[in-house]
Amino acid sequence: MLVIVMVCAAFSSAGFSQNCKYSGTRAWNEMIRYVTADCAGEFTSPNKHLLLKFAPNGTMSIKGKTIHLRGRRVEPPAMVSWSPRSDVFFVNDGEGSGMTSTFRLFRIKGTQIYEDKAVEKAVVSLYRRRIGCSRSALDPDVSGFGWGDGGSKIYLLVQATVHQPCGNQLISLVVRTSDGKVLETLSEKQTKERFGSLLPSSLFTE
Amino acid sequence: MKKIEYGYATYYIRSSVLGGQVLSELDNSGSWSRGYVYAGSTMMAVQQYGGVFWQYEDAVTKSKRTTDINGNIVSVIETDPWGADTNRSSYAAFQPRKFTSYDRDGNGSDEAMFRRYNRKHSHFDQPDPYDGSYDVSDPQSFNRYAYVENDPVSLIDRTGLMGDFPEAYWGFGHFENGFWGSGYLSGDGWGSDPHPGLRIIQATEERFDRYYWNRGHNWGNREGHLRGWSSDFDSPNFSPLLPQNPATECPPVQFKVTGIAPGQAPYTTAISETPRANIPDGDVAIKPRNFGVKGINGNNRDVFLNMRLRVDWSTAGPAGAPPGIPTEGPFRPADVVGPASVRNSPGNLIDVYNYSSKKDAWASTRTVMVTAVIPVNKSGVKCPEGN
Numbered sequence: 001m002l003v004i005v006m007v008c009a010a011f012s013s014a015g016f017s018q019n020c021k022y023s024g025t026r027a028w029n030e031m032i033r034y035v036t037a038d039c040a041g042e043f044t045s046p047n048k049h050l051l052l053k054f055a056p057n058g059t060m061s062i063k064g065k066t067i068h069l070r071g072r073r074v075e076p077p078a079m080v081s082w083s084p085r086s087d088v089f090f091v092n093d094g095e096g097s098g099m100t101s102t103f104r105l106f107r108i109k110g111t112q113i114y115e116d117k118a119v120e121k122a123v124v125s126l127y128r129r130r131i132g133c134s135r136s137a138l139d140p141d142v143s144g145f146g147w148g149d150g151g152s153k154i155y156l157l158v159q160a161t162v163h164q165p166c167g168n169q170l171i172s173l174v175v176r177t178s179d180g181k182v183l184e185t186l187s188e189k190q191t192k193e194r195f196g197s198l199l200p201s202s203l204f205t206e
Numbered sequence: 207m208k209k210i211e212y213g214y215a216t217y218y219i220r221s222s223v224l225g226g227q228v229l230s231e232l233d234n235s236g237s238w239s240r241g242y243v244y245a246g247s248t249m250m251a252v253q254q255y256g257g258v259f260w261q262y263e264d265a266v267t268k269s270k271r272t273t274d275i276n277g278n279i280v281s282v283i284e285t286d287p288w289g290a291d292t293n294r295s296s297y298a299a300f301q302p303r304k305f306t307s308y309d310r311d312g313n314g315s316d317e318a319m320f321r322r323y324n325r326k327h328s329h330f331d332q333p334d335p336y337d338g339s340y341d342v343s344d345p346q347s348f349n350r351y352a353y354v355e356n357d358p359v360s361l362i363d364r365t366g367l368m369g370d371f372p373e374a375y376w377g378f379g380h381f382e383n384g385f386w387g388s389g390y391l392s393g394d395g396w397g398s399d400p401h402p403g404l405r406i407i408q409a410t411e412e413r414f415d416r417y418y419w420n421r422g423h424n425w426g427n428r429e430g431h432l433r434g435w436s437s438d439f440d441s442p443n444f445s446p447l448l449p450q451n452p453a454t455e456c457p458p459v460q461f462k463v464t465g466i467a468p469g470q471a472p473y474t475t476a477i478s479e480t481p482r483a484n485i486p487d488g489d490v491a492i493k494p495r496n497f498g499v500k501g502i503n504g505n506n507r508d509v510f511l512n513m514r515l516r517v518d519w520s521t522a523g524p525a526g527a528p529p530g531i532p533t534e535g536p537f538r539p540a541d542v543v544g545p546a547s548v549r550n551s552p553g554n555l556i557d558v559y560n561y562s563s564k565k566d567a568w569a570s571t572r573t574v575m576v577t578a579v580i581p582v583n584k585s586g587v588k589c590p591e592g593n
Contacts, residue, residue, distance in 0.1 A: 022474050022481060025235045037476040038503060075546075077473040096501065097544030098473030098482075099466070099491060099557070138545065143472060162470050162557060163548045168564065200214070202468035202483065 023054075029198045031146045032081040037096070039076070045086035050108070052080065052089060060091075067106070067113050074104065081144060083151040088177055090144040090154065100161050103142035105154075105180075119154070119180035123173060126182060127158045131167030138164045145172075146198050152177050155195060159203075170203065209311070214483040218309075225365065226319055227307065239484075240301070252301045259301070266359055272300055278512065280538075287358040289316065289325035296536055299486035307364045321366035329353050336367050453582060456589035458518060458575040461554040465531065465561040465570035466491070475541040477502050477510050482559075487532035489540035490515065491557040493549050497580070498588040502542055506585035510539040513587070514579045515556060521575040530566030531558060536579075554590050 020039035027034045035041045041054040053061045058074045060067040074091050077098035082089045086108075093102040103120045106113055124139045138161045146155040154177050159170040172191040174184040186194060192204045207218040216239075217232035224244055233239040243251040243258075252259050252272070259280060262271045268289065272281035281300035284292045289305030291298075302309045308316035308323055315331065316323040322331045333350035341347040346355035354361035354369030361369040471491075474481050478489070492510065494501050502510065515537040519527040527534050543549045543557055556576070561567040578590055 020479070021237060022479065025237070027473075027481075034474050034481070036474050036479050038507075039479070077476055077479075079473060092473070094473045094476075095545045097471075097476050097491065097542045097546075097549060099471040099541065099544030101472060102545075138547070141472070159470070161545065162466055162567075163464070163543070163545075165568065168568065200469060200472070200483065203472075204469070 027079045028145055028200055031198075032079045032092075032144070035076040035078040035080055035091075037076045037094075037098070041076075041080070043080050043082060043089075045082045045089075046084050047086040050086060052082070054078075054080075062108075062113060069115060071115070071117075079143070081146070083147055083177065085151040088151070092143040101141040101143040103144055103156060105144075116180070119156075119175060122180055122182065123156055123158055123175070126173075126185070127171065128166055130171070130185075131169060133166035136164070137166035140166050145195070147177075148174060153183065155198065157191070157199065157203075214481075227364075228309065233484075234481075249303060249307055252303075254301065261301075261303075268305060268358070268362075270303070272297075274512075285325070288328040288353070289323065289358075290328070291325070293534070296533055297486060297488055297538060298533065299488070306362050318363070318366035323353060323366070328358075330366065334367070339368065454580050454589065456578040456580060458577045459554060459590050459592040460573055461496075461517075461556055461576040461590075463517060463556050463558060463570075463572050463574050463576070465528065465558050465567035467561040467564040467567040470564060470567065471541075471544070477507060477542060478540040480540075485540055485559045486538075487560050488535065488537055489559045490537040491541035491543045491559075492539045493543050493555050495550065496554045496590045497578070499586050506583070506587050509581050509583040509585050509587045512581045513539055515539070516577040516579070518575045518577070522572040523574070524572065528566070528570035528572055530561045530563060531570065532560055532562075553593050 020036055022034050023036040023039035023041045024043070025034055026032075033041070033043060035054050035058075038056045039054075040056055043052040043054075044050070045052070050062050054074075054076065055061070058076050058078075060074060074093045075096035077094040079092040079094075080089065088105065088107050090106065091104045093104050094100065095102060103123070105116045105119050107116050120142055123142050127140045140158050140160055143157045144154055145157050147153065148155060154175045156173045156175055157170070158173065160166055160168050170188045170191065172186045172195055173182050174186075175182055188204065191199070196204070207220065209216045209218070215234045217236070218228045219230045219232070220226045221229045227244055227249075228242055230238060230242065231240040239254065241253040242249055243253070248263075249261050251261060258275055259272045260275075262273070263269070266287070268285055268287055270281075270283040271279055272283075273279050281297040282295055283298050283304055284294035285305055286292065289308075291304075298304065302311075304310040305316055305323070305325060306318075308318050310316050314326070316325065318330065320335055323329075324331050329351040330353060331351075339347055344355070346352060349356070354363050357369070363369045468482070471482055475485060475491075477492075478485070492515075494506075494510075497510075497513075499506055515535065517535045517537070519534055537556065537558065539556075540559070541557075543555055548555075554576070558570070561570060576590075580587055580589065
């Protein structure tokens with residue numbers, strides 16, 4: 001007797017197509033979410049007062065107001081995370097590929113939202129100094145991967161890019177949210193021990 | 207059932223009706239990610255990436271082909287009859303069933319339902335759990351670790367419990383009643399079959415007629431070639447590993463080819479839009495400008511996903527394919543190169559996923575001649591030019 005089981009969704013004639021199902025889903029851990037390229041995404045602040053929206057072109061808005069950026073716009077794929085205090089959020093900007101990452105921190109004061117570039121700058125500078133890499137090498141990738149002490153600390157991952165890398169190390173940093181001061185610097189081994197559960201295990205393949 | 211691999215969980219939903227076969231897989235977040243379609247115990251199709259992909263297996267060599275709905279081959283798995291890998295596979299990671307119906311894990315061993323199969327040792331890792339399989343008249347039955355009594359060419363074991371003849375040999379009727387619209391196969395076979403003794407081959411032919419019919423080809427005279435077991439039929443007719451839809455084969459041009467290891471590129475991809483843990487080995491990141499467009503969007507995404515890039519490693523400099531490369535191709539674009547400064551810089555470039563180590567990936571850079579095969583399109587995606 002013929003037994004044929006047609007599984008789940010109906011057959012589609014679309015073949016490969018845009019796949020927005022991952023936009024807004026859990027990324028490395030519960031604190032961070034994916035924003036998929038060309039897909040919309042919505043991220044509510046922990047206090048439920050603010051709704052951060054991503055348009056398919058990467059434009060961000062809160063409460064219907066577009067966040068105007070002085071520099072380059074965010075280009076998903078990206079990852080987003082709200083601070084538990086709802087006064088800060090960060091975006092790991094994949095710059096249109098997701099192969100690299102730029103850490104972009106946004107602070108909210110009253111009705112104003114502004115980007116604080118100092119943290120990424122300081123972290124990149126620290127990494128380059130520590131590694132002693134050449135000037136021609138590209139900046140390392142910086143990604144936020146969580147919050148500590150109720151939002152007073154940010155956890156950052158810094159690693160060499162795929163192309164023209166600055167060294168080949170992976171480190172993590174604990175940074176004070178209020179002023180961006182680097183509180184701790186952890187080696188790859190220490191990062192794995194302390195933050196292994198917050199990061200993909202594939203990071204630690206060496 | 208739950209499996210955690212590289213920190214990423216996969217959930218398997220099995221069917222009691224089909225003897226425990228996996229019906230669907232859920233990803234880390236509990237979302238449906240892959241479904242399987244069976245006729246009897248034979249897997250016929252897999253649903254993933256928003257599409258349906260048909261599966262074909264050679265009954266003797268156990269090699270597999272996966273095609274999309276248009277008949278384009280998207281994955282080739284060439285194993286020996288014991289399931290050992292060969293270097294002739296491409297896109298083997300497209301779906302996880304490498305050998306028979308076993309799900310191959312990241313550590314290379316196969317989930318055989320009641321046991322685990324190890325293709326490197328050519329036997330199961332655990333002894334046969336079924337005491338009733340001892341047979342004093344059959345000395346091989348006392349080898350409790352053996353796979354199908356060491357006769358993998360003739361037999362298949364889908365559950366880890368018992369060897370059986372592949373349906374493609376004997377035709378147990380799984381193609382009856384018209385799943386493929388197979389008129390004269392719907393009877394009892396031997397009496398009404400115009401080709402007595404070739405019944406299942408006819409059924410297989412139906413599958414391929416359907417397959418080629420979908421592609422607009424007329425294979426009406428195929429029947430005359432079918433004399434013997436299905437291995438006479440399956441293998442020679444797989445097309446070259448290139449899209450079969452109208453496509454342009456570009457002149458070979460020089461590319462820089464480099465590698466990426468897991469963890470180096472952290473997010474979802476920009477073309478296939480999946481988490482990087484799901485990127486099949488051998489998928490590549492491309493620079494859209496190499497193909498005449500500024501970026502990836504809804505108009506050209508499918509063109510890139512159906513594009514294939516063939517690398518001539520004999521032209522590589524430094525010489526030879528790099529160590530640690532997961533497959534030598536053909537490659538499928540799944541991502542775009544980052545960061546923007548590299549993506550928009552001059553020169554042809556692809557990055558190959560997934561080298562097993564960062565060290566191998568960083569040391570993998572080669573300049574090499576690459577042939578792109580691009581679906582005919584109106585999206586402006588065109589052949590790359592020489593550097």
